[in-house]
Amino acid sequence: xxxxxRKAFTEKLLELAQKDKTIMAVATDSRGSVTLNDFAQLxxxxxxxxxxxxxxxxxxxxxxxxxxxxxxxxxxxPFLSGRSYEQVKIDAVxxxxxVKLVGVSGxxxxxxxxxxxxxxxxxxxxxxxxxxxxxxxxxxxxTKALTCYMAETEGPMYMRMGRNAVEQVYSxxxxxxVGKAKQLCDGTDLTLLAMGELVWPCKExxxxxxxxxxxxxxxxxxxxxxxxxxxxxxxxxETRRLVTVEEHSILGGLGGxxxxxxxxxxxxxxxxxxxxxxxxxxxxxPEVFQYYGWTPQGITDKVKxxxxxxx
Numbered sequence: 001x002x003x004x005x006r007k008a009f010t011e012k013l014l015e016l017a018q019k020d021k022t023i024m025a026v027a028t029d030s031r032g033s034v035t036l037n038d039f040a041q042l043x044x045x046x047x048x049x050x051x052x053x054x055x056x057x058x059x060x061x062x063x064x065x066x067x068x069x070x071x072x073x074x075x076x077x078p079f080l081s082g083r084s085y086e087q088v089k090i091d092a093v094x095x096x097x098x099v100k101l102v103g104v105s106g107x108x109x110x111x112x113x114x115x116x117x118x119x120x121x122x123x124x125x126x127x128x129x130x131x132x133x134x135x136x137x138x139x140x141x142x143t144k145a146l147t148c149y150m151a152e153t154e155g156p157m158y159m160r161m162g163r164n165a166v167e168q169v170y171s172x173x174x175x176x177x178v179g180k181a182k183q184l185c186d187g188t189d190l191t192l193l194a195m196g197e198l199v200w201p202c203k204e205x206x207x208x209x210x211x212x213x214x215x216x217x218x219x220x221x222x223x224x225x226x227x228x229x230x231x232x233x234x235x236x237x238e239t240r241r242l243v244t245v246e247e248h249s250i251l252g253g254l255g256g257x258x259x260x261x262x263x264x265x266x267x268x269x270x271x272x273x274x275x276x277x278x279x280x281x282x283x284x285x286p287e288v289f290q291y292y293g294w295t296p297q298g299i300t301d302k303v304k305x306x307x308x309x310x311x
Contacts, residue, residue, distance in 0.1 A: 002168065005161035006104045008140035010035045012147040013072060017046055022068065023151060026061045028054050028075040033163070034104050036074060054079045058087035058099070065097040070151055077103030077160055078110070081122035092156040093129045100150045101158040106136075107197065107247035108275075108289075109163035114282040119160070120275045123195075124252025126158050127225045133157040133178065134225040138199035141170040142222060149178060160196065162247070164285055167200040169220070179226035187215035190303065191235035194245040195221045195254050201289075202245050204296035209303060216243075216303070221254055229261050236266040241310070243271040243303055247294065250274040271306045273299065 017023040017039065026048045031037050040047045048064070050057045054075050061073040073080070080103045081088075092099040103122060110117035127134045133155065137143040143161060150157050169184070176182065181193075184203050187210075194202040199220045206216040217239055219231055235242060242262065244255040255272030262268055273293070281291055289295055293302055 002165040003140040004163065004165045005137055005140060005143040006163065007035050008143040009102065009147050009161065010039060012144040014039045014042065016148065016151050017043055020070075020151070021046065022070055024048065024064055024069045024071045026050060026057050026064070026071060026073045028052055028057045028079070030075050030104070033076055034074040034102070054084040055087050058084045058101070059091050061099045062087070062091035062095060062097040065099050066095075070098050070100070072100045072102055072150075074102045074104065076110070076117075077106040077119035077122055078117055081119060081126055081158070085125065088126065088132075089129055093132050096131060097156055098154050099156050101156070103158065103160045105163040106160040107162055108280070108285055111283050111285045111288045115280060118280055120247070120249045120280065121252075122160060123224055123248050123254065124256060127257070131156065132225065135159045135178065136195040136222055136224060137161055138196055138220055138222060139166050139169045141168065141172055141174055142176060145174070145176050146222070162197050162285070166197055169200050169203065176222065178223045179228060180223065181228040181231040182220040182222065183231070184218040184220060185216075187217040188239060189215045190241040190243060190307070191217040191219060191239045192243050192245060192299070192303075193219045193221050193232070193235070193254065193258055195224065196247055198245045198247055198294055201294060201296045201299055205299035205303065208296055208300045212304070214303070214307070224254065224257060227257055227261070229265070232258055232261045233265045236262050236268040241269050241307070243273060243306070245294070245299055246274045248274050249277060251277055269310050271302070273302055
């Protein structure tokens with residue numbers, strides 16, 4: 001069953017908060033977009049609405065966290081990561097507050113609304129902040145598991161997810177370790193490294209490539225920080241070619257993180273697939289995915305074209 005990650009998140013958060021009264025949720029007129037309506041109705045004393053004021057939300061959340069609470073600040077990703085960057089940097093990260101920043105509608109989820117509502121720089125910006133864990137789940141199963149991790153683990157964190165229903169990648173009993181990539185399939189010719197909603201298309205692309213005799217390893221890099229350097233180095237050594245795929249700018253995101261590792265530890269050719277550094281088209285999310293080739297067939301075609309040029 002395909003489920004939006006945001007719905008999986010709020011269902012699990014409500015379940016956890018009903019058992020643990022120290023869990024609080026802060027929203028920015030985002031109960032609908034985050035799907036927090038049930039939480040607000042059932043647990044009004046654990047819910048704070050600040051209106052369209054993302055900077056205030058992070059500051060208020062950090063203040064509540066200083067009183068011993070575990071605070072989930074929930075807001076659309078383009079505004080939470082962009083408009084309130086200073087508050088994230090100082091209030092949450094510098095003070096090491098137990099604040100969990102949850103950015104929904106990441107990437108091009110708000111595709112028709114254009115540049116102001118695209119969130120294609122959040123990973124590159126926030127992963128540079130020391131002590132901030134950065135997570136990008138790919139499906140509902142992983143989202144629920146990471147929500148539990150965030151609730152149980154002290155310190156500031158950022159989790160980014162999209163708006164639409166996504167294919168289920170993992171079985172219900174799958175486990176995840178923050179800081180460690182998940183290998184979905186093995187291959188010897190190259191490695192596809194992806195995060196978030198592009199994990200499933202990469203898994204499907206590996207199947208399409210195998211039909212043509214190209215065998216790709218697929219790594220789910222859901223933990224952007226801490227980052228699994230060992231998995232990247234092993235992939236570089238064992239498959240010799242790496243392709244990163246992300247619903248994010250080609251600058252500073254997953255591709256940047258992978259290139260930082262390979263440049264320092266084991267240089268190999270790396271192809272970075274993502275949003276170009278320039279004007280991004282507006283359209284429904286599936287339309288934008290199709291336009292930039294973030295589909296199984298699009299990824300397959302880009303990989304084949306790249307391989308033909310580096311032989």
